[in-house]
Amino acid sequence: MTKRVAHKSIFAAAALLALTGPAFxxxxxxxxxxxxDRLAHLEDARADALAQAQGRGGFGDRRVLDRIFSPQAxxxxxxxxxxxxxCRQVKLGGASGYYVFDWFTCRIIRANGEIYFEKNGTQRMAxxxxxxxxxxxxxxxxxxxxxxxxRYSGGELSAGEPLNPDDxxxxxxxxxxxxxxxxxxxxxxxxxxxxMIELVR
Numbered sequence: 001m002t003k004r005v006a007h008k009s010i011f012a013a014a015a016l017l018a019l020t021g022p023a024f025x026x027x028x029x030x031x032x033x034x035x036x037d038r039l040a041h042l043e044d045a046r047a048d049a050l051a052q053a054q055g056r057g058g059f060g061d062r063r064v065l066d067r068i069f070s071p072q073a074x075x076x077x078x079x080x081x082x083x084x085x086x087c088r089q090v091k092l093g094g095a096s097g098y099y100v101f102d103w104f105t106c107r108i109i110r111a112n113g114e115i116y117f118e119k120n121g122t123q124r125m126a127x128x129x130x131x132x133x134x135x136x137x138x139x140x141x142x143x144x145x146x147x148x149x150x151r152y153s154g155g156e157l158s159a160g161e162p163l164n165p166d167d168x169x170x171x172x173x174x175x176x177x178x179x180x181x182x183x184x185x186x187x188x189x190x191x192x193x194x195x196m197i198e199l200v201r
Contacts, residue, residue, distance in 0.1 A: 026114070027130035027137050030154050035169040038186045039137070042171060045185040049092035049194035060100025064090065068181055068198050074174035075134025078115065081108045081172075085180070085199040087119055093193030106199055117172075117182075119197060121145070127152050129172060136172040138182060142189070165189055 038045075046069075053065060068090065087106035091099040104121035108129070115129040117138065126149045127140015141150035143166065153164040165188035172182045184195040 027128075027132075027139055030139055030152065031137075031169065032154050032167075035139070035154075035167065038169050039171070042183060042185040045194050046092075046183060049094075049192070052093040052193065053098035056097030058096050058098035058100075060090075060098070062098065062100075064100050064198075065092075065098060068175065068196065071175040071179075073135070073181075074176075076136070076172070076174035076180065078131070080174075081115065081129070081136070082110065083108065083201065085201050087197050087199045089119075089121075089123060090196045090198065091192035091194075092196070095191055099192070106197070118149070124149060125168060125197075126150075127168065132171075138168065138170040138172055138184075140168045140170075141166040142168055142187075168195075170195075 050065070050069065053062075085106040085108070086103050088103045089101040091101075101121075101123075104119060106117065106119045108115065108117050110116070115136075116126070117129055117140065118124075118126040122145045123142060124145060124147075125140055125142045127138055129136040129138055131137075139152045139154075141152050141164075143150040150166045153167055167188060168184050170182050170184040172180060175181045178201045180199040182197040182199065184197070186193065187195050
């Protein structure tokens with residue numbers, strides 16, 4: 001049975017920094033301070049980006065936004081993650097009010113002793129998922145089609161920049177039966193203010 005989960009209490013920056021238990025050591029040791037801040041501001045970033053989407057035009061089926069963001073977030077057990085998913089990306093705010101992309105394929109598998117997520121398509125992404133009170137913290141990176149998959153850098157310098165724009169950080173939650181949402185606040189590419197991946201099967 002799934003249960004509803006709250007975001008704000010879980011992703012306060014101070015609480016994230018205080019996590020020291022062995023279940024959280026891997027991702028907590030890998031995440032950069034800037035990405036801790038991105039997670040801490042997830043709720044505000046999403047609210048602002050949704051307000052932009054509601055007040056401006058966009059591309060794709062706007063009704064998708066209500067279907068994805070209206071459901072209360074649910075916890076999801078590890079066993080329910082694995083397999084192949086249909087997935088699509090939604091971008092909010094920034095260059096346009098919203099942009100709903102076409103469907104592609106995602107997969108979640110066990111690799112190297114960890115839970116690995118990968119999305120195909122013109123905008124590829126890959127990374128690892130880590131448990132956090134019924135939800136899953138995602139640390140990954142994006143890459144363009146034709147490029148090798150990038151890895152989460154954890155704040156290592158990229159082309160002389162203080163932050164690596166390919167790095168992604170987010171939270172995966174359930175929003176229905178065989179229906180997931182991966183929230184990606186404040187993407188480094190600045191194409192949008194908030195990205196989301198919808199997963200169904």
